[in-house]
Amino acid sequence: MKRILAYNITEEYDGSTIQKFLKAHSYSAQIIRRLKETKEGITKNGIWARVGEPLCSGDVLSLTLVEKASSENIVPSPLPLSIVYEDEDLMIVNKAADMPIHPSQGNYDNTLANACAYYYQQKGGPFVYRCINRLDRDTTGLLILAKNMYSASLLSGMCADRKIHRQYVALAQGLTPGSGTITAPIARAPGSTIERMVDFSTGEYACTHFRRLAYKNGYSLISLELDTGRTHQIRVHMKHIGHPLPGDFLYNPDYTIIGRQALHSWRLSFQHPITGIPLCFTASLPDDMAYIGQDSLQQYLPAGL
Structure with missing residues (x-):
């Protein structure tokens, strides 16, 4: 999974470092570390940049989040998966009854996580399971799944707030x-x-x-x-x-x-x-x-x- 986010720098951040810009946009220390470890994870005007570099009005800051590994211990299972909405950052699903959200003892391959793992396996990409809100096994309806670590961080904060x-x-x-x-x-x-x-x-x-x-x-x-x-x-x-x-x-x-x-x-x-x-x-x-x-x-x- 690769997610590229691009920002046109405005006068508000003229003179700010990339680090300060990222923190102002709620990038966690973990995500910033991942960006720094990714080849060309942070570029300014198309050129690799360090987080301590200053920004100028008119610059284009591009960030590339890459995830190559899938969630461990989630077995892909061809279960019904009703997708209401999907984009690069999140997915909304309509969960059926008798479907736990997470694998647990006695629920190894019959959960929403297993259904999502199968869905992404068929698309040929990695899958990291990030369920933002919770529903009981037999409660039906809408759930939010985050598709990358940045959207997961933001959505979790929104849920808490x-x-x-x-x-x-x-x-x-x-x-x-x-x-x-x-x-x-x-x-x-x-x-x-x-x-x-x-x-x-x-x-x-x-x-x-x-x-x-x-x-x-x-x-x-x-x-x-x-x-x-x-x-x-x-x-x-x-x-x-x-x-x-x-x-x-x-x-x-x-x-x-x-x-x-x-x-x-x-x-x-x-x-x-x-x-x-x-x-x-x-x-x-x-x-x-x-x-x-x-x-x-x-x-x-x-x-x-």
Whole structure:
């Protein structure tokens, strides 16, 4: 994989060193070191340059990021991979249910990482797996993958700074309030490595905003946004207020209408980390969430999204 980034130097950076310019554009020490180790990784006006050299207005600074090795221990597997968007810096995928994000014990070749490794193997290029946001195994919907170390660094920072806006939709049992905010702290359940619970003594702050979009046949279709990203936050919070998600094996194992937790990451919006262009992506409700009885729920998602 080779990514070339070119900058036309403006008066703002007239007299600044290349090093200061790179730091101002959020190039980490690790990335700068990689650029220095790459043949012609840093050039000024087409000529190899050291990071201590000064820049002048009108200069063209070119940076070449090269990655030749793929992620280790990720076996390429011909699994379904729904790509919503792809460019030189990132890829948006619509993850299916029953697909973990990372390989782990018992999940060696059935993950999103394996599907991506196969995709890039077919393209004949190296593959480094960099998943920016997280979804549980049985939660469907949109995920961001970074395609180079620079975009990964920028996107991770954007995620930490809450500059990547995520909206979820879920089915919840019963008639929820029209809208609300849940701020119950979340902690690990005693004796479990995966289960979480509301715990006002030892839990970490967690904040979930929700809005009811529709109510059909005993279930509410709700839209959710998070101020925090605690493990199982939506699932735990909705159970806490008495409206758990159907099909949730940990918190509400009721499989009457669906065989997995009825949760879908349906909208992502953010500025492109390199170009700054606003991006917005949506993913329609998966088939197992799209209907309650004979009623289609897709129509209740906000218009234009």
